[in-house]
Amino acid sequence: MLSNKIVSSFVNADRDLPSDEETSTQEIKNDDVIFPLSADSSQIKAIYDADKGESFILDGPPGTGKSQTIANMIVNLLYHGKKVLFVAEKEVALDVVKRRLDDLSLGQFTLELANIQEPKSQVLETYQKLLSLGGPVANPDGFDECSQKIEEKQAELNSKISSLHEKREFLYSPYQAILSYLENENSGDVYAFSYEFLTNFSESKYEKTLPLLKDIASTSLSFDSYLSSPFLGFQGRSYSMEYRDSMKKEIDGVLPLLERLKLDLYNVFNRQKQLEETYNNAKRYAEILEILREGGKKWPEYYLDETFLEKENEIRSALKLAIDITKNKEKILVSFNESFLNQNGEELEKEFLLAESLSFFPRHKALSLLRKKLKPFAKSKEALKKDGLKDELELLKRIQEQNKELAAFDSYVRFFLKNHPFLTYPDGEEVLHVFETTIKIAKNTLSLDYLPNKKNAFASYLSDLDQGSLFSKTQNAFLKDFYDFKKKKEELLLNDSFDIDLYPDDNKFFGVLFSKLRSASGRIGSLAEWTSLLLKLDDLETLLPKEYVSLFKTGKIKEKDLLSNFEKSLANSILSYRLKEDNLALLSSKEMNNLIHQYANDILEFSNLATVMTAAKISSSYPRDAFHFAESTSFNQLAKLCKNGGRGVSLRQIFHNYKDIIQNLTPCFMMSPISVSQFLDIHDYHFDVVIFDEASQIPTSEAISSIARGDSVVIAGDEEQMPPTSFFTTTIGNNDSDNAFSSLDEDLESLLDDALVLGLPRKRLLWHYRSRHESLIAFSNNKFYDNSLLTFPSPTNDEKAVSYRYVKGLYERGRGVNRNEAKEVVKEILRRLKDKELRTHSIGVITFNEAQQNVIEDMLDKETSKLGNGNLEPGGEKIFIKNLENVQGDERDVILFSTTYGPDKNGTISLNFGPLSLKKGERRLNVAVSRAREEMIVFSSLNPADIKAERAKNAGAQYLKDFLSFAKFGYDYL
Numbered sequence: 001m002l003s004n005k006i007v008s009s010f011v012n013a014d015r016d017l018p019s020d021e022e023t024s025t026q027e028i029k030n031d032d033v034i035f036p037l038s039a040d041s042s043q044i045k046a047i048y049d050a051d052k053g054e055s056f057i058l059d060g061p062p063g064t065g066k067s068q069t070i071a072n073m074i075v076n077l078l079y080h081g082k083k084v085l086f087v088a089e090k091e092v093a094l095d096v097v098k099r100r101l102d103d104l105s106l107g108q109f110t111l112e113l114a115n116i117q118e119p120k121s122q123v124l125e126t127y128q129k130l131l132s133l134g135g136p137v138a139n140p141d142g143f144d145e146c147s148q149k150i151e152e153k154q155a156e157l158n159s160k161i162s163s164l165h166e167k168r169e170f171l172y173s174p175y176q177a178i179l180s181y182l183e184n185e186n187s188g189d190v191y192a193f194s195y196e197f198l199t200n201f202s203e204s205k206y207e208k209t210l211p212l213l214k215d216i217a218s219t220s221l222s223f224d225s226y227l228s229s230p231f232l233g234f235q236g237r238s239y240s241m242e243y244r245d246s247m248k249k250e251i252d253g254v255l256p257l258l259e260r261l262k263l264d265l266y267n268v269f270n271r272q273k274q275l276e277e278t279y280n281n282a283k284r285y286a287e288i289l290e291i292l293r294e295g296g297k298k299w300p301e302y303y304l305d306e307t308f309l310e311k312e313n314e315i316r317s318a319l320k321l322a323i324d325i326t327k328n329k330e331k332i333l334v335s336f337n338e339s340f341l342n343q344n345g346e347e348l349e350k351e352f353l354l355a356e357s358l359s360f361f362p363r364h365k366a367l368s369l370l371r372k373k374l375k376p377f378a379k380s381k382e383a384l385k386k387d388g389l390k391d392e393l394e395l396l397k398r399i400q401e402q403n404k405e406l407a408a409f410d411s412y413v414r415f416f417l418k419n420h421p422f423l424t425y426p427d428g429e430e431v432l433h434v435f436e437t438t439i440k441i442a443k444n445t446l447s448l449d450y451l452p453n454k455k456n457a458f459a460s461y462l463s464d465l466d467q468g469s470l471f472s473k474t475q476n477a478f479l480k481d482f483y484d485f486k487k488k489k490e491e492l493l494l495n496d497s498f499d500i501d502l503y504p505d506d507n508k509f510f511g512v513l514f515s516k517l518r519s520a521s522g523r524i525g526s527l528a529e530w531t532s533l534l535l536k537l538d539d540l541e542t543l544l545p546k547e548y549v550s551l552f553k554t555g556k557i558k559e560k561d562l563l564s565n566f567e568k569s570l571a572n573s574i575l576s577y578r579l580k581e582d583n584l585a586l587l588s589s590k591e592m593n594n595l596i597h598q599y600a601n602d603i604l605e606f607s608n609l610a611t612v613m614t615a616a617k618i619s620s621s622y623p624r625d626a627f628h629f630a631e632s633t634s635f636n637q638l639a640k641l642c643k644n645g646g647r648g649v650s651l652r653q654i655f656h657n658y659k660d661i662i663q664n665l666t667p668c669f670m671m672s673p674i675s676v677s678q679f680l681d682i683h684d685y686h687f688d689v690v691i692f693d694e695a696s697q698i699p700t701s702e703a704i705s706s707i708a709r710g711d712s713v714v715i716a717g718d719e720e721q722m723p724p725t726s727f728f729t730t731t732i733g734n735n736d737s738d739n740a741f742s743s744l745d746e747d748l749e750s751l752l753d754d755a756l757v758l759g760l761p762r763k764r765l766l767w768h769y770r771s772r773h774e775s776l777i778a779f780s781n782n783k784f785y786d787n788s789l790l791t792f793p794s795p796t797n798d799e800k801a802v803s804y805r806y807v808k809g810l811y812e813r814g815r816g817v818n819r820n821e822a823k824e825v826v827k828e829i830l831r832r833l834k835d836k837e838l839r840t841h842s843i844g845v846i847t848f849n850e851a852q853q854n855v856i857e858d859m860l861d862k863e864t865s866k867l868g869n870g871n872l873e874p875g876g877e878k879i880f881i882k883n884l885e886n887v888q889g890d891e892r893d894v895i896l897f898s899t900t901y902g903p904d905k906n907g908t909i910s911l912n913f914g915p916l917s918l919k920k921g922e923r924r925l926n927v928a929v930s931r932a933r934e935e936m937i938v939f940s941s942l943n944p945a946d947i948k949a950e951r952a953k954n955a956g957a958q959y960l961k962d963f964l965s966f967a968k969f970g971y972d973y974l
Contacts, residue, residue, distance in 0.1 A: 004707065004708045006055055006707050006712075006713050007707050007708045009758055010700060010707070010754060010758065011704075032048060032051075033047050033048045033051065034075065034076050034079050034607070034610040034614070035072040035075070035076060036072070036075055036104055036607040036608070036610055036611045037068050037071055037072050037075075037104075037607075038068075039065075039068070039069065039072055040065075040765075040767050042763070042764065042765050042766045042767070043068075043765060045763060046058055046069055046714075046763045046765070047069065047072050047073045047076050048076075049763065050073050050076070050077065050689055050691070050712070050714050051073075051076055051077055051080055051082070051689075053688070053689075053711060053712045054712060054761070055712045055713045055714070055761070056714060056715070056761040056762065056763050057695075057715045057716075057752065057755050057756065057760050057761065057762045057763070058714055058715065058716040058717075058763055058765070059717075059718065059719075059762055059763065059765065060716055060717065060718055060765050061718050061720065061764075061765070061768070061780075061784075061785055061789055062718070062721070062768070062770065062777065062780060062926070062927070062930035062931075063768045063769055063770025063777060063891075063930060064765035064766070064767060064768055064789070065765060065767070066693070066716055066718075066765060067093070067096045067097050067100065067693070069716075069765060070086065070097050070691055070716060071097050071101055071104075073691065073714070074086060074097070074101065074110075074668055075101070075104065075106060075610075075611070075614055077668075077688065077689055078106070078109065078614050078617070078618055079610065079613065079614040079617060081617060082667070082688040082689060083663060083667045083668075083686070083687045083688050083689075084667065084668040084669070084687060084688065084689050084690075084691065085668075085669050085671070085676070085685075085687040085689070085690045085691070085706060085709060085710060086110075086668060086669065086670045086671070086691045086693070087672065087673055087676060087690065087692050087693070087698075087703070087706045088114070088670075088672065088692070088693040088694050088698075089672060089673065089694060089697045089698045089702075090114075090694060090697070090886075090888075090889060091114040091115065091672070092889045092890065093693045093889050094112055094114050094670045094671075094672075094693075095112075096889065097693070098110065098112050098670060101668075104611045105611065105615065106611060106614060106615060108126075108129060108130065109130070109615070109618045109619075109665070109666055109667065109668060110666055110668040110669070111123070111662070111666040111668070111669045111670065111671075112670040113669070113670070113671050113675050114670070114671060114672045114675060115675070116672075116674055116675050116678045116679075118675075120645065120646045120650075120651050120654075121645040121646065123651060124641060124642045124645060124646050125642070126666065127638060127662065127666075128639070128642035128643070130622070130665045130666070131622075131635065131638070131642065131665070133619065133622060136616060136619040136620045136622050137612065137615040137616040137618075137619045169198075170198055170199065170574045170577070170578065171198070171201055171202075171203065171206055171570070171574065172570070172571060172574050174574070174575055174578045174579065176571075177570075177571040177574045177575045177578070178575065180567050180568070180570070180571035181568055181571040181572055181575065183567070184564035184565070184567045184568035184571070185568065187561040187564035187565040187567075187568050188556075188557055188558070188561050188565045188568075189556075190565075190568055190572040191547075191548050191565075191569040191573075192569070192572075192573055192576070193545065193548070193569060193570060193573040194545070195577055197544075197545060198573055198574060201570075205543050208543060209543050209544065209566070210563065212536060212539060212540055212543070213540070213562050213563045213566055214563055215536060216536050216537060216540060216552075216562065217559040217560070217562040217563060219532070219533045220533065220559045221559050222526075222529065223526070223530065223533075225555070225558070225559055226552065226553060226555075227504065227553070227554065227555035229530065230516040230519040230520035230523065231520050231523075231526070231527060231530040232502050232503055232516075233492075233499050233500050233502050233503060234247065234497075234498055234520070234530060234531070234534075235497045235498065235499050235502070235534065236496065236498070236531065237497075237534060237535060237538070238531075239527065239528050239532075243527075244524055244525075246496070247496065247498070247524070247527065248521055248524045250492060250496060250498070251517045251520060251521045252521055254485075254488060254492075254517060255514060255517060255518060255521070257481060257484060257485055257488065258485070258510050258513055258514040258517065259514055260477075260481045261282070261478075261481050261482065261485055261510040262277075262510040262511045262514060264474075264477055264478040264481050264482070265277045265281075265478070267474045267477075267478070268285065268474060268475070268478050269281065269285075272457075272458065272461060273451065273454070274450065274451055274454035274458040274461065275448055275449065275450060275451065275454070275458065276449040276450070276451060276507040277507055277509060277510065277511070278449045278505050278506065278507060279505045279509045279510070280447070280448070280449060281448050281449050282482055282509075282510075283482075283486075284444040284445075284447055284448055285444075285448075285478075286478070286479055286483070287440070287444050288441055288444050288445070288462065289470065289475060289479060290479075291437060291440055291441055292441075292465060293470050293471065294437075296433070296434070296437060297430075297434045297437075298434065298437060298438050298441065299420075299434060299435075299438045300459060300462065300463040302438050302439075302442055303438075303441055303442050303445045303446075303459045303462060303463075304445060304446065304455055304456065305442065306446060307412060308416075308439075308442055309439070309442050309443060309446055311410075311412055311413060311416075312439055314409060314410070314413050315413055315416055315435065316432075316435065316436075318409050318413045318414075318416075319417070319428070319431060319432050319435060321402055321405060321406055322406060322417055322422075323422075323425060323428035323431075323432065324402065325402045325403065325406070326422065326423070326424065326425050327425045327428075328395055328398060328399050328402070329341065329399060330424070330425060331395060332392060332395055332396060334379075335378065335379055335380070335382070335383035335392060336374075336377045336378055336379060336383060336392065337377050337379060339376075339377055340374075340377035340378075340396070341396070341399065343377070343396065344400075345393060345396030345397035345398075345399070345400045346397050346400070348370075348374075348393050348397075349393045349394060349396075349397050351366075352367075352370060352389065352390060352393055354366070355367045355370060367386065370389075371384045371389075374389075420434075420435075441462070445458070445459060445462070449507075489501075500513070503516060504555075537549060537553070544566070548566075548569070618667060621664055622665070634658060634660070635661060637658075638654075638658045638661055638662075641654065651679055652679050652681075655680060655681070655684065655685075656681055656684055659684040659685060663685060669685075671706075673698060673702040673703055673705065673706055674702065676705055676706045676709070677705045677706075680709065682705070682708060682709060685709055686709060686711075687709055687710040687711070688710065688711050688712070689710055689711070689712050689713070689714060690706055690707055690709060690710030690712070690713045690714070691713075691714045691716065692706070692713070692715045692716060692717070692751060693716050694716075694717055694721075694722075694888060695715045695716060695717035695750060695751045695752040695755070696717040696718060696719060696721050696722055696750045696751075696752040696753070696923075697717075697722050697750065697888070698750055698751045699749070699750060699751070700749065700750065700751045700753075700754045703751040715751060715752060715755045715760065717750075717751075717752040718752075719752055719753070719756060720780075720785065720923050720926050721888055721923055721926060721927050722885070722888045722923060722924060722927050766789070766790050767789075767790045767791075768781070768789045768790065768791050770891055770930070770932075770933055771791070771801075771930075771933060772801075772933055772934050773800070773801035773934065773935075774791045775800030775801050775802050775971070776801050776802060776930075776932050776933075776934075776935075776936060777789060777791060777930060778800075778802075778966070778971065779802075779929055779962075779963055779966050780926050783959065783962065784923075784926050800970055800971070801934065801936065802935075802936045802938065802966065802967050803935075803936070803937050803938065803967065804938050804940065804964065804968040805824065805937060805938065805939050805940070806940065806941075806943065807820050807821045807824050807939050807940065807941050808820060808941065809821045809824075809902050809941035810902065810905055810941070811900065811901050811902040811910075811941065812904070813910075815851060816849050816851035816852065816900070816914070817851050817852050817855045817900070818852060818898070818900050818901070818902055818941055819855065820941070821852070821898045821899070821900060821902075821939050821940070821941060822852065822859055823859065824939050825845055825856055825896050825898050825939055826856060826859045826860050826863055828896055828937065829843060829845070829860060829879065829896065830864075832874060832894070833864075833872070833874060838874075839874040839875075840874065840875055841874060841875045841893035841894050841934060841935075842873075842874055842875030842876065842877035842879075842892040842893045843874050843875075843892055843893070843894050843895075843896065844880045844882070844887075844890060844891070844892030844894070844895050844896070844931060844932075845879070845882070845895075845896045845897075845898065846882060846883065846884070846887050846895060846896070846897050846898070846928045846931065847881070847882075847883045847898045847900055848883065848884055848898070848899060848900035848913065848914055848915075848916070849883055849884070849900060849914050849915075850883050850885070852883070852898055852900045853882060853883045856881050856898070857881050860879075860881070875892075875893050880892065884914075884915055884916070884924040884925070884927065884928055885915060885924070887927060887928060887931060888927045890931060891931050891932070891933060892931065892932065892933065893932070893934045893935070894932065894934060894935045894936070894937070895931050895932040895935070895936045895937075896936075896937050896939065897928060897929070897936060897938045897939065898939045899938065899939070899940040899941070899942060899960070899964070901913055901914075901941070901942060902940070902941025902942050902946075903941065903946075909942070909947070911947075911948065911949075911951060911953075913956055913957060913960060916956035916957075916959075916960060917952070917953065917954055917956050917957070918954065918956070919954050920955075921956040922959040922960075925956070925963060936967075938963075938967040940964060940967075942960075942964060943964070943968075944961050944962075944964040944965040944968060947960060947961040947964070949961045
């Protein structure tokens with residue numbers, strides 16, 4: 001035995017085990033590995049490595065397809081001509097794999113011998129059937145062609161989707177970005193990060209950002225939120241006791257002023273019932289009051305005219321132009337009459353300039369004719385003199401050009417000028433002044449926060465304000481307090497970095513600000529924590545765009561969404577650039593679906609052909625006909641033994657005498673450790689690979705004999721599941737009182753435990769397939785596997801498929817039963833059996849001990865006997881009722897879990913939870929709570945708070961408390 005490297009390592013505790021170079025799944029070709037049952041990448045890798053002769057641990061957490069992987073592994077090994085020994089402690093584990101091989105019509109080539117009491121005739125029947133096959137199975141046609149076709153389609157698919165898995169210059173690949181986006185989909189609007197930011201956002205920055213975001217969100221929530229914090233205005237970054245005391249003094253000094261302003265606004269606004277009491281309204285109302293107090297004419301009709309405000313610059317330009325025209329007209333009318341203004345100034349100026357260009361006599365004549373033409377419009381001869389005439393004609397031309405400019409303004413501006421005419425330059429200046437005053441008022445009135453439907457009423461109120469109202473005691477008090485506050489606000493910002501403008505300007509602003517600052521004064525000790533938060537936000541702005549951080553500061557991103565919104569925005573931004581970059585957005589989903597569909601069909605065809613090819617290879621040396629059969633004396637003798645049931649010869653002798661034929665006919669043996677030792681002489685049988693399942697339940701001492709018979713070993717199991725145990729064999733009469741297992745401090749060491757200690761290479765199955773709702777595996781994934789199991793999104797909208805039903809039951813000490821819980825479990829089973837829809841789902845029952853299991857079995861037998869020929873196999877599977885010690889390897893659609901323990905007749909709740917209370921006993925709970933495919937109902941006479949886990953010796957009590965909390969309250973208790 002010690003010549004076997006693995007056996008030697010176990011015996012001598014040698015950790016220097018061989019380890020082969022890793023091969024990625026992308027490098028594995030079709031002819032390297034076959035798997036007729038579906039397999040993911042982690043499973044394919046394990047199948048491939050087993051065929052290459054590697055020894056390793058196959059980590060198979062609940063529902064990760066361990067049994068299916070082993071079945072595929074066996075088929076692949078048989079296909080490549082290998083001999084396989086498959087070993088499991090429990091017959092159920094062997095049966096699960098055998099059934100899968102039977103479904104592939106390959107089970108006939110295996111020998112299943114788990115029980116040493118197995119009838120000899122039943123074993124020989126296996127070989128009689130194989131000898132009567134009539135020769136080898138024919139090789140299937142088209143196997144190589146199908147394999148080639150799959151490789152070609154695989155290459156085509158890879159070329160189309162490979163870029164989805166390339167990160168390139170970004171933190172995520174598109175595929176990772178899609179997953180991240182979907183995971184964080186409900187976290188608010190996305191922010192578009194720039195290309196420059198994304199390409200410079202490294203892994204190290206990302207790792208700094210995540211804890212910082214969590215810390216900021218958590219700290220902000222201690223102030224309710226960042227935006228609602230009473231310390232929002234405090235923007236100082238240096239904290240000291242002196243600064244704290246100084247700020248408290250400043251705040252306390254502002255509070256009386258705020259209280260007065262609150263009353264002022266009530267008096268000014270609330271009586272009108274037209275404006276909200278915001279800071280914006282207070283500021284703008286103060287400006288309006290100051291303008292109105294200056295007196296002078298106003299145009300109230302424009303106070304709410306938004307077009308008037310929009311056309312401000314155009315109206316101002318038109319007014320100034322009209323004033324300039326009036327001023328120019330007044331200059332001309334000093335020397336000429338009104339009719340002169342209607343003459344063509346441009347033509348007259350040209351005529352004058354032409355005359356000026358002539359020689360003396362022609363010039364004199366031309367000017368005389370021009371003067372004669374203008375004489376009817378001149379008020380005196382002086383107006384027609386040469387020196388002044390040129391300027392007058394230029395001015396006339398300018399006026400006419402300005403009139404054209406004025407006429408080019410839109411209809412609103414022209415209508416405004418028509419409604420506000422003026423004849424003289426001073427009148428025009430007055431109109432401009434009224435305009436400027438009115439525009440100031442309009443800017444304020446149109447920016448006020450009105451109560452519903454109160455705009456027009458407020459405009460009328462302003463129009464009706466007389467001098468007495470404008471200078472009333474109420475208005476004076478408001479203006480004084482407001483300007484005092486404004487001054488104080490500016491001082492606080494300048495001297496103390498205290499920015500009141502950061503507080504949201506909502507209705508009742510001064511009252512709310514008063515409450516906030518009074519709260520800040522009362523909580524001034526929290527100013528240090530607030531300062532720390534500001535510094536963290538400063539750090540965040542070195543990692544993320546300030547614009548994004550501002551979205552949080554202004555409340556557009558909530559604390560609860562801060563981390564997930566960042567992840568979502570980051571993923572969305574990366575996706576946007578990558579989809580454009582690679583034209584992936586144009587990838588036809590129809591084209592991809594067709595290609596994938598063809599690929600899936602080809603794989604199915606190949607799997608069927610591979611199964612037939614495997615059968616053909618195994619049976620290639622079988623006797624072809626009666627003649628060949630007769631030639632083989634050994635075959636002939638074995639055939640005779642099979643016919644007479646092996647009369648007079650033991651199974652061990654048969655295995656010894658016909659070892660070559662037996663291993664040739666059945667190259668895969670499926671046995672328990674004890675049956676290997678009982679029936680197989682170590683010198684007679686040698687296997688290429690020995691595979692152990694549920695290795696956490698096999699003591700190493702029992703496994704060594706099997707390991708010695710192989711070149712390599714695959715040890716499949718889960719260190720978080722059932723260990724080898726003698727719990728129920730040492731608890732006489734199912735008495736589970738405190739001393740019933742006080743001597744059982746911990747479970748036995750297993751083959752898996754020792755393999756882990758030796759450092760045998762580990763390969764882990766990653767995807768969880770059993771549970772059709774994520775909540776069914778959520779507890780185990782969180783508590784036992786660090787959330788490392790990959791699960792599929794739930795196909796239903798139910799929040800969770802694990803429910804809690806409190807039962808007012810009593811735990812019977814000494815007997816270890818809870819009859820009320822048992823009744824409720826049986827009642828639920830009967831309800832499901834009678835319901836047309838519910839009875840399509842299979843049922844399993846798990847209890848904490850054998851005694852409770854027996855009570856439920858008896859009650860159910862009694863009730864189901866009344867049903868006659870009713871359906872006692874819901875969902876096509878027999879109802880099982882098992883306990884923590886023997887349920888590993890089983891699964892059902894619906895699991896009913898009776899926790900059994902609870903208060904006794906005196907109301908006392910013990911911390912003795914049977915095998916769960918052993919050291920590492922919580923692994924039994926992991927097995928129990930991971931058996932359901934669709935639903936789990938927990939029947940318990942315990943509320944989570946009843947379990948005082950801190951007093952327990954081992955961790956089992958805490959795990960049970962945590963599980964009951966999860967079942968009752970949901971994900972928040974994970």
